[in-house]
Amino acid sequence: MKRVFRLLLIMIMVIPFVARADMGAPELELYEAYVMPEGGADYYDYNPTTKEYTVKGHLNEGIIVMVESDYEDGYVGVFISSVNQNGIMKVTDIAKMDEVKPDSPYVSKEEKPYNAKVAKIGGLEVKKGPSEKYEYAGWIDKDKVFTVRYSDYDGSYVYIDDGEVKGWVNGYRGDLLYNQPSNYILTKSLKIDNVTAPKDAIVHSEWCTDMWGRSAVLEYNNAEALIEVYKNDDMILLEDEVKVLKTKKTIKTYSNIDYYGDKQKGTLPEGTELYLLGYGVDSNDDFGKGYVFEKGKTEGFWIYMDESALDEVGYEKTSNATKQEIQETTTTVAAEPKEVDTVENKTFSTRDVVIISAIVGVVVALTAIVVIVLINKKKKKAETTTVESTIDVPVETTTVDNTQEVKADNNNEEVK
């Protein structure tokens, strides 16, 4: 028993080192900082022989640098990505970027705010700035919808402020879906979840990933699936209107045009009117082919977009051209969030739910401990009472004339 205890004690003491090593705690925490002085600041080179700092260059106010190392005498080593150089700067010339607020010069304001939805299972971390290196600011659950009004320079991070949590989230590769309703026409049959949508069906999409995710959630007959749509000729993105073309000469039509070869379908005579639904990528990786409907018909096919063979004659509504209903693609976004200022209006936040659950857990645990103590205390009392009742009573002896009788209450022996 003591050996087991000792073993366990050693295990507990080892945990912090194991956990720390496992989590890879670095010795120097890199952090981003920006150049503070209004007129900018110099950055230096250090000469170890002469122990002097010589000016290497000048950075304008607001330039962001990555602080990599500590030098003595109030200097730090930095990497300046804008000039792709290392240098040394005075600590007093830079300020740590603890939090990037929407009014920062490095934040883009969206002209048309749009909604975003958390798609990552388990939710997403919210950071204080648009980078993994910023401090933790909070957590948002999966399926949470919020309005994007600000993003960083390349749109990989977007700003969330829903009254509960404020900060930046990374929507990289499908962790966030963006509300950009659109319609697609299928150029071949496509499986969406467990439903097969036929060729020339129009499918709607409410949500799509960022440009790196290149995908959209396509919906058809109550089924939905996240499918790559960028440069995918299986579907053509539809606009509200389509171009009307007229053939100037006989042209070939195709059921398929791709790297593996063209499958000719037939020909169209001069003077045929066509609705151009969208462009596809040809074997030269150019948008040199078009998916069209012949006017009055509802079966699509491909043609080469040859300017010498086609004239643009006008526009037509897509619903008229395809003779199918097209879903609306306008969106509404929530108004700017207001601070919740009355207790009655405040509902339980995620944070409240977690704290209350933890408190309930502790109370339940303590109650169970009390119950364990009580039931086992009773058990001990019961055992003690049983032991007392089995103690032997002393034997009585009586003498009668020449015989002795020995009587025992609790045993069967009789001596005469």
Place this chain on the structure above:
Amino acid sequence: MKISDLPLVMVRCLLLTILIEGIIAIIIGIRNKKDILNVILANIVTNPIVVSLPFVFLITYGYKYYRISFYVLEIITLIVEGLIYYKVLNYKKINPFIISLILNGSSYLIGEIINHI
């Protein structure tokens, strides 16, 4: 799972753990009714805290601390339940800390299997 579903998750985890560990306890030879009750109560002591506390770390300090706290709490659970079994169980054929390891290990493994189905 959404963090806001935590209360339901706690109840589900507790019930599953009691069921699995109760069955495993019977299989390893714990047959006394009081002993089975003590096994159940030991799980009520530890399980709600192990399930809920990591989420407190998650929302306060981030995902990294969620994982660390989860592993630390699992080890503390082994020790606490072992101590409880040492004090109250009549079943003496197996060391109480080994019982704790067997029961918790089984419920963890079976839980992982159920989550991945």
